[in-house]
Each structure stands twice: as C-alpha cells, then as structure tokens.
Amino acid sequence: MTGAVIRRYRQEELQQLIRLAGASREGSSPFGDTRDHSGLLAYVVTDDSFEIFVAEVGGRQAGFGVLRKNGEPGAAGGSGMIYDVFVAPAARGSGVGTALLKYMMEESAKSGYRTVRLMVNADNAAAIALYRKLGFQIRRLEMAYESGHTEL
Numbered sequence: 655m656t657g658a659v660i661r662r663y664r665q666e667e668l669q670q671l672i673r674l675a676g677a678s679r680e681g682s683s684p685f686g687d688t689r690d691h692s693g694l695l696a697y698v699v700t701d702d703s704f705e706i707f708v709a710e711v712g713g714r715q716a717g718f719g720v721l722r723k724n725g726e727p728g729a730a731g732g733s734g735m736i737y738d739v740f741v742a743p744a745a746r747g748s749g750v751g752t753a754l755l756k757y758m759m760e761e762s763a764k765s766g767y768r769t770v771r772l773m774v775n776a777d778n779a780a781a782i783a784l785y786r787k788l789g790f791q792i793r794r795l796e797m798a799y800e801s802g803h804t805e806l
Contacts, residue, residue, distance in 0.1 A: 663706035678740040716745035719754040727766025734762025736772040
C-alpha cells in the first residue's frame with residue numbers, strides 16, 4: 655500500500671487538480687481523445703451529485719477521483735458512478751489508484767448505493783484487470799463509429 659491518505663476535495667485546490675489531471679493524461683489517451691478537463695472539473699465542483707476525493711502521499715497530491723451519486727440510494731437504477739480517476743505519473747504503480755477506487759466504493763456503500771459503476775475503454779487492459787480484481791464485472795458493451803473510417 656502507498657500510505658495514501660484519502661480526503662475530500664477543498665475548493666482552493668481546483669487549479670492544482672486541473673494541472674494534475676493534465677499531467678496524468680499526458681502521453682496517454684484513455685478516452686481516445688485529448689480532453690481538457692478544466693471545464694468538466696469546474697462543472698463537477700458546482701454539482702452536488704459529484705464528490706471529489708484527493709489522495710495525498712507525504713502531504714502531496716498524488717491523485718484524485720470523481721464519484722457521482724446517481725438516483726436515490728436503494729432505488730432501482732440508483733448507483734455510485736466512478737466518473738474518473740487521475741494518478742500523477744510519479745505515483746503510478748504505487749497503489750494510489752487502487753486506494754482511490756476502494757475509497758469511492760466504500761463511500762458509495764456508506765451512502766446506501768449497492769451498485770458502483772464505471773466505464774473504461776476496451777483497450778485499457780491494465781485498468782480492466784484492476785477493476786476485475788476489485789470485483790467489477792462487465793455489464794454492458796458500447797460500440798461507436800467514427801466518421802471518416804475507410805476500412806470496410
């Protein structure tokens with residue numbers, strides 16, 4: 655384990671989290687794009703259905719996760735949704751991502767949600783292996799077509 659301390663986001667940290675999100679995606683593209691997360695994070699911090707949890711190691715931000723609570727706890731379709739997890743490049747492989755995921759799963763359960771969902775790209779084998787290790791199962795497969803694709 656990392657010795658990571660997980661806590662709730664503080665309002666004055668928004669710019670730091672935006673930078674961390676950018677650094678954690680540099681050189682990778684988990685969603686098949688190069689999204690700018692500043693708009694998403696600015697929205698998330700104003701919507702009460704979202705919570706942001708920050709992982710610190712040695713007093714420094716090492717990552718953060720975004721959790722959304724969908725619907726009413728215990729109601730049909732109500733679930734926790736792990737929206738995204740960002741881990742600083744220097745903290746990868748240290749267990750920070752696992753600690754954040756487990757924490758968000760526990761927070762969902764404490765809030766009365768029996769199901770926790772997330773989405774992942776089909777080609778992200780490392781993330782899929784981690785999610786399966788934590789007990790996640792594939793429930794839905796989504797496919798997309800991008801215009802301009804010429805191989806038929």
